[in-house]
Amino acid sequence: MLGLYKGIGSPMMGLTFINAIVFGVQGNAMRRLGRDTPLNQFLAGASAGTIQCVICCPMELAKTRMQLQGTGEKKSKRKLYKNSLDCLVRIYNKEGIRGINRGMVTTLLREAPGFGVYFLAYDTWTRYLGCEPEDPYMIPKLLFAGGMSGIASWISTYPVDVIKSRLQADGVGGVHQYSGIMDCVRQSFKKEGWRVFTRGLTSTLLRAFPVNATTFATVTLFLMYMREGDECSIQDPEAQSVHLQPQTQPTSM
Secondary structure (H helix, E strand, C coil): CHHHHCCCHHHHHHHHHHHHHHHHHHHHHHHHHCCCCHHHHHHHHHHHHHHCHHHHHHHHHHHHHHHHCCCCCCCCCCCCCCCHHHHHHHHHHHHHHHHHCCCHHHHHHHHHHHHHHHHHHHHHHHHHHCCCCCCCCHHHHHHHHHHHHHHHHHHHHHHHHHHHHHHHHCCCCCCCCCCCHHHHHHHHHHHHCHHHHHCCHHHHHHHHHHHHHHHHHHHHHHHHHHHHHHHHHCCCHHHCCCCCCCCCCCCCC
């Protein structure tokens, strides 16, 4: 049973920091860009995706190595890595800074456009659904918009994720199969055909919808609550009883 959760320590360590970076950078980028346009939503999301790669790449490397630990062995007598942190320390001691950043280029190629699509899709869906603060169905709409944004993001970059995962898994056991990104693409396509670039997509999308639905709805509602509190704190005493409306477009983080 515990085998189903192999490698979970790494995502749990980094997920909080990643979400903080992503939504913080995206919100500040939108304020810098000024206008709330589809292009600016994409650019702000892409900048957020780029910066969070600093944490995301080593985190996913540790997750991949932890999940592969013991693979192909009838009985694992000794575990190479105790946990995700120990995994990264051992990789660093053996391969240096390049080792713990293995797959960084493909991570950038996945995250920058992926998060651009992510925030653009969310902005588009919330506008289309009319997610206004006074709408009694606002929360279900936010959940749906967030889930569909996650699906759109993964569909747009999943082939790159396949290559990234293979490059990060390469070298386990001391054998390196790929010399680089293009070599990995060529070998994978030659041996397994085009379907290799969509393998596992269904399970990824099934996970992406609830995770991103919850993430976006929670962040949006929290920001609306904080804005309402900020507005309330600067009201004069005679205006305290007035019902406060957050910004009508909750997608600008």
